[in-house]
Amino acid sequence: MSQLSQLIIAEIRICLKSKTHWLIGLLAIVAVFIPALMFLIILILMINVLNRDEQSGFANILRSLPLPTEKLILARMLAVFFILLGLWPFMVIVVGVLLETQPAEWLFNSNDLLFLTLKYVTTCITIICFTFFLNLLTGYSAWLYFLAGFCWISTRILVNNLADFPGLGKLFFISHAVMLPSWPSVVLGYFPHQELMPAFALFMVAIAILFLLAAATWQMKKRGEAVWQSKLVIPLLILAVTGSVFAGGLILRELDNREKDFHSAFQETARRQPFNYLPGSIPVLENYHLQLKMKSQSHRLEGLATLQLKLGANSAEEVCFTLRNYFIVQKVILADSGQEINWRQEGSRLLIRIPSDYQDRKSLSLAISYSGQVWEWFNGRLARPTGPVNLVSPSFSLLRSGYAWYPIPGDHLLYQLQEYSSFKNDSLETTLWAKYAGHIAVPFTMTVDIDSDNMVASNLDQVENEPLTGDYKRRYHFASDSGRDVFLVTGPYQREKRDFPGREGFVEVYFYPQHQRQIDRVLHALAEPYRFYEELLQPASFDRPIAGHQDKLLTVIEMPTFFSYSETGESSRILTLTNSVLFSENYFRTGKHLFAFLDDIQANKGDLAVLQRWWQEDITRMYGWDRDGNISESIMLYLHTLYNEKKHGPAYYAQVKENLLAAVSTSNGEGDFTRPSLIGGSVAKDVFMILDTIRNFQFGNTAIRDVICSLYTVYCSQKEIQPDEFANIIERILIKHDCPQEKRAEIYRRLDNITRRANDPNAWRLKTNLSITIFSFNIEEWLP
Numbered sequence: 177m178s179q180l181s182q183l184i185i186a187e188i189r190i191c192l193k194s195k196t197h198w199l200i201g202l203l204a205i206v207a208v209f210i211p212a213l214m215f216l217i218i219l220i221l222m223i224n225v226l227n228r229d230e231q232s233g234f235a236n237i238l239r240s241l242p243l244p245t246e247k248l249i250l251a252r253m254l255a256v257f258f259i260l261l262g263l264w265p266f267m268v269i270v271v272g273v274l275l276e277t278q279p280a281e282w283l284f285n286s287n288d289l290l291f292l293t294l295k296y297v298t299t300c301i302t303i304i305c306f307t308f309f310l311n312l313l314t315g316y317s318a319w320l321y322f323l324a325g326f327c328w329i330s331t332r333i334l335v336n337n338l339a340d341f342p343g344l345g346k347l348f349f350i351s352h353a354v355m356l357p358s359w360p361s362v363v364l365g366y367f368p369h370q371e372l373m374p375a376f377a378l379f380m381v382a383i384a385i386l387f388l389l390a391a392a393t394w395q396m397k398k399r400g401e402a403v404w405q406s407k408l409v410i411p412l413l414i415l416a417v418t419g420s421v422f423a424g425g426l427i428l429r430e431l432d433n434r435e436k437d438f439h440s441a442f443q444e445t446a447r448r449q450p451f452n453y454l455p456g457s458i459p460v461l462e463n464y465h466l467q468l469k470m471k472s473q474s475h476r477l478e479g480l481a482t483l484q485l486k487l488g489a490n491s492a493e494e495v496c497f498t499l500r501n502y503f504i505v506q507k508v509i510l511a512d513s514g515q516e517i518n519w520r521q522e523g524s525r526l527l528i529r530i531p532s533d534y535q536d537r538k539s540l541s542l543a544i545s546y547s548g549q550v551w552e553w554f555n556g557r558l559a560r561p562t563g564p565v566n567l568v569s570p571s572f573s574l575l576r577s578g579y580a581w582y583p584i585p586g587d588h589l590l591y592q593l594q595e596y597s598s599f600k601n602d603s604l605e606t607t608l609w610a611k612y613a614g615h616i617a618v619p620f621t622m623t624v625d626i627d628s629d630n631m632v633a634s635n636l637d638q639v640e641n642e643p644l645t646g647d648y649k650r651r652y653h654f655a656s657d658s659g660r661d662v663f664l665v666t667g668p669y670q671r672e673k674r675d676f677p678g679r680e681g682f683v684e685v686y687f688y689p690q691h692q693r694q695i696d697r698v699l700h701a702l703a704e705p706y707r708f709y710e711e712l713l714q715p716a717s718f719d720r721p722i723a724g725h726q727d728k729l730l731t732v733i734e735m736p737t738f739f740s741y742s743e744t745g746e747s748s749r750i751l752t753l754t755n756s757v758l759f760s761e762n763y764f765r766t767g768k769h770l771f772a773f774l775d776d777i778q779a780n781k782g783d784l785a786v787l788q789r790w791w792q793e794d795i796t797r798m799y800g801w802d803r804d805g806n807i808s809e810s811i812m813l814y815l816h817t818l819y820n821e822k823k824h825g826p827a828y829y830a831q832v833k834e835n836l837l838a839a840v841s842t843s844n845g846e847g848d849f850t851r852p853s854l855i856g857g858s859v860a861k862d863v864f865m866i867l868d869t870i871r872n873f874q875f876g877n878t879a880i881r882d883v884i885c886s887l888y889t890v891y892c893s894q895k896e897i898q899p900d901e902f903a904n905i906i907e908r909i910l911i912k913h914d915c916p917q918e919k920r921a922e923i924y925r926r927l928d929n930i931t932r933r934a935n936d937p938n939a940w941r942l943k944t945n946l947s948i949t950i951f952s953f954n955i956e957e958w959l960p
Contacts, residue, residue, distance in 0.1 A: 179243060180251055187225075187255030190234060196224055201263055208267040211356040215299060216328050218260060222307040223324055225256055227317040245396045246408045249388070253304050260300045264293065271359065278765070281362045281690055288360040291373055298355045298377045305384035308391040347424055348383065350431070351376045361736045362761050363668045363688050367571045368564065368738065372430055375423040382419035389413055434553040437502050437565075441591050442608055444501055444523040451525065451587040457492040458586050459485035461615055462539065464659065466582055466622040469648065470666070472570040473627070478547040479503075481583050482511050485540045493535065497526040498580045498588040498613055500566075503548035510534070511541035524590050526583060544583050550575070558596050558942055560609040560794075561751065564739070570628050572736060573666040577635070577754040578612040578895065582662070588613035596942035612792075612895035620659020624652045631669040633686040635731050635754045636662060638671065661754040665733060677703040681729040688734055691764035698732070698764060701779070702757060705786040706730075708819050712881065713790050713888050730789055731756040734764050752792035757785055783823075787816055790888065792895065807897045807930065810863035811887055817864075833868060836861040859933055862926040866906060869919050879913040899934045903927045 463484035636654035821829035
């Protein structure tokens with residue numbers, strides 16, 4: 177047996193005899209549910225090994241041996257690594273089996289287990305090497321624990337606040353966050369990081385080796401050894417530097433590629449000039465046919481949009497359309513004659529010149545060819561949304577509703593600049609919020625050619641699909657008599673039409689094959705909240721079913737978990753799609769948890785997902801309690817409270833009302849586990865109290881329905897409600913239902929408060945605070 181093996185075995189034996197080691201190891205296994213905490217416990221275990229060796233005299237024995245320093249350090253490092261590796265199977269079993277009555281699917285997927293193990297191994301190597309480096313700074317155990325704790329807290333703060341700490345350090349902390357052990361998606365694995373996972377691992381290991389070499393070099397100098405004569409130090413140094421530069425370059429290139437559209441949109445919005453509207457410059461859409469080709473390997477989308485337009489009596493020479501600025505228009509022709517016509521593209525604004533002999537016609541058909549790379553990400557905690565916005569890839573693709581990924585009539589503002597003050601120096605900074613750009617419901621047909629085996633989902637009805645030869649594998653045909661704000665999702669789906677429980681009409685369900693048996697359970701879970709909100713909102717004209725045939729009520733789509741949270745603490749992605757209910761893949765699992773509070777979390781998030789079929793806002797406290805919700809978000813909070821009053825009783829409604837009046841978190845009363853933290857602030861309070869006042873006077877139930885239906889009609893047309901629109905609707909309802917004068921005075925006072933807040937720029941300015949997230953049920957870690 178070699179000397180190295182003997183040293184490793186001796187170190188392992190000493191560790192296994194320690195009761196403290198077993199206790200810390202057990203804590204690490206339990207903490208596997210919370211990766212950041214598990215990291216800290218493994219760090220403590222490593223420090224405990226070093227301290228125990230010093231206290232027992234084993235470290236002095238090692239230093240007295242006539243062996244090279246690098247071999248002694250390598251032996252101790254490998255011993256701890258093998259011990260940590262021995263904990264790994266128990267961690268996998270615990271997290272894969274403990275929470276639910278059925279094992280996690282990834283337990284039986286060798287590829288997922290391989291990447292999960294790579295994450296754990298990388299984390300262990302990082303901890304071991306970094307601890308040796310900390311031991312170089314101090315030999316006192318108390319100081320060693322203090323330094324480790326300080327570094328851990330600093331890392332969590334930097335990981336959760338990366339947008340506020342730009343620079344090369346961002347590369348290290350993103351890599352650290354990505355490589356912490358987390359549980360993969362059922363079918364997508366670690367998308368969108370999976371392709372870069374080896375680069376993240378190489379970068380972290382290379383940086384860890386540099387820390388280790390610093391410690392080894394110091395020890396060698398203390399023992400009088402020449403560093404340049406070492407057979408390991410110089411080669412490892414060269415490999416570590418080369419590996420970190422190579423892997424870091426790959427990661428930075430991908431991060432820059434993801435963020436380029438964000439920066440482009442930011443620049444366009446900052447310098448955007450208002451469009452001078454002329455009579456007839458905004459045509460009315462009558463019919464739409466869209467032909468798409470998805471080149472997923474290169475993230476490209478090619479489109480041919482054929483639009484039937486209704487022109488005004490005095491049509492302008494130029495008509496205006498909106499198309500996201502990463503799409504380049506190649507050609508515009510008259511669809512009936514094939515004549516090419518003049519056009520110009522200014523960012524997301526597309527201006528098309530109408531030939532003079534067509535300007536007097538009542539209608540016009542245009543064909544617009546366009547293409548572009550679709551790989552759009554928003555960065556930073558305060559951007560809306562965060563993370564992936566629109567993307568085309570071999571694993572998964574998403575083109576959102578209302579995001580102008582196909583040309584739509586009108587000059588729509590796709591983004592707005594949102595100011596916020598930074599906690600660092602109170603200086604004003606700016607981020608982007610995406611705005612909704614919709615169009616009216618028209619007959620809409622669409623074909624999609626895709627170059628992968630993924631299925632294509634949309635809010636349009638899938639008519640048929642057919643195999644193709646050549647560059648594309650399959651063509652999907654979609655159609656609707658009333659297509660509005662179309663979205664596109666591709667993934668490893670299966671599709672079924674299911675009857676909706678207790679109601680005429682069908683539901684189109686796109687699900688992962690592993691979860692087919694759970695569809696009935698999911699539909700029954702959403703049936704009750706769906707019926708409640710439908711009864712409350714259905715009179716609005718946008719949602720009246722077409723007479724004479726069975727109508728598709730909605731589309732239900734199983735979504736991967738990376739749209740709900742991120743490794744760096746950017747926890748809200750704000751994903752809503754037209755006439756659809758989106759559930760996380762975890763909602764489609766067994767539905768039975770070993771802990772009752774997990775079922776409560778799942779049910780609450782499911783209810784919110786159903787409400788977002790109608791009201792596409794995010795009312796969770798992603799920006800903190802001091803943020804005022806806008807009017808649209810406040811109405812959604814009220815609707816959510818009404819349903820929970822029906823579900824849990826009047827105490828729920830009374831508790832939310834009391835908390836809003838007292839300016840405390842709306843999660844109080846039931847606990848954060850069973851009720852999500854929702855928006856608050858003065859606007860949410862005033863909107864809630866206005867609706868509450870209307871509800872409580874004579875004919876209140878009828879009046880509140882009239883208010884909500886009127887507000888919903890406005891919301892459907894423009895996806896936001898302005899203070900003057902809100903006030904006009906409230907005024908009309910007060911007159912119609914003969915509201916008592918004393919209650920009108922209170923309502924008018926609150927309407928004035930809302931208007932005053934809307935006109936005060938400081939009231940809507942956000943402020944970033946240092947955040948540190950170790951573990952949160954607020955959006956999702958395993959649950960929908």
